[in-house]
Amino acid sequence: MRCAGIVTYNPDLERLRANLNNTASQVDAVFVFDNGSENVADIRSLADSEYTTLRVEADPNNRGIAFALNRLLDAAKEHGFKHMLLLDQDSVPTEGMCDELERHLTGSVALVCPFILDRNRMTEEEWQAQKMPPLERLTHAAKHGAITSGSLVDVAAALEVGGFDDNLFIDYVDFDFNERLILNGYEIVKDNTVYLLHEKGKSERTWLKVPRNTSAGVQWQPLYKLGYSPMRCYYQSRNRIVYWKKYHRHTGGEGLTEIPLLMALSLLFENHRIAKLRAYSRGIHDGMKMKIVEYRK
Incomplete structure (x- = not known):
């Protein structure tokens, strides 16, 4: 069984709806942790009216993305999920992405990520035209590494290495986590045959x-x-x-x-x-x- 975890902070509701529409059909449950959004009531209303498998937890303060990700991992463990897809609020997984990623999440592999297609930098046609190996095993956490959004993680392995570092708040939270996976003998795999529609800042x-x-x-x-x-x-x-x-x-x-x-x-x-x-x-x-x-x- 697998679930998804999404961190929200003042999200654009239409972009969040697009995320949820593409995510909910690929997992058994979706957990949302809200970091002090002004529109948290709208997020709850969206969840209650449109998604039966979506659970929202909210903090009145912005505790940072690392704190939120740890609460999502705890929720996955509490509800018995083995794998969790981690997502930003405005990232949209493409059809079949989870099935493809999960094929590789076996043995010592603790994290599988897709190709990240930045809306502001590349088109789908450009992604298709790239000459890339279908599968890469990443040996560096921060050098062309796997970002949090779009990563399918083994929940037990993530918790074993200590989860995410709350003190970092935001930025390099993912690479810090990835480095601890690598140093503890786990593998990180990138599957270039599927992509996540994403946006890095306002590139x-x-x-x-x-x-x-x-x-x-x-x-x-x-x-x-x-x-x-x-x-x-x-x-x-x-x-x-x-x-x-x-x-x-x-x-x-x-x-x-x-x-x-x-x-x-x-x-x-x-x-x-x-x-x-x-x-x-x-x-x-x-x-x-x-x-x-x-x-x-």
Whole structure:
């Protein structure tokens, strides 16, 4: 048996409905954890009127995505589900995605993710035209790794490694979790034959291109500005430093090298540049000051 877990925070109800319509038919139950939304009454009304297998739990405060994901894992365990599909509120799983992912969730495989098709970066035709291996085994948690949304996880394995780190709040929550899976001997698989319709921030293409290692070799690819708020910029830098401090013996400089690039993109292409640069700087400062225990199995 499998279920889905969705974290909501002031969702657009039509986008959430599209998510639920595509999700509910692929799982036995859907759990929603709401993080202090102003429209939580509308979310409950939507659930009560349209979905018989949907359960909503709400917190009056925004406790962060990591906290919410842990409550969803607890709900899956409590109701006896072996596997849980984790989703953002505006991500839409394609037809048959869960069946395809679950085929690979056996043995030491604890997490299977689909290809992530960002609405703002790629069309379905472009995805189909890509030359990718149908299946990839990921050995790096943060380098082209599996994001939370769209991941089908083994609930017992997720809880065994400690679930998600509440202290991270948002950003790098998924890669931190993935790293602990890998360090505890579990495998992460990416299935490129199915995709999740997703949206990373409010991505917009810039004129800058950088070389990237892809399954088809090194390719020059455009950089995208993300349009994140200053608060998100703060966690982007802080949590990358926290991740590095926890796992640097295993991951080298993963995460750290992105911080200057993120700051440069904000400086060159985004609005509220000063506020965002200050947020990044504050995140660097706080990340360096935080007392982090290096992770050991």
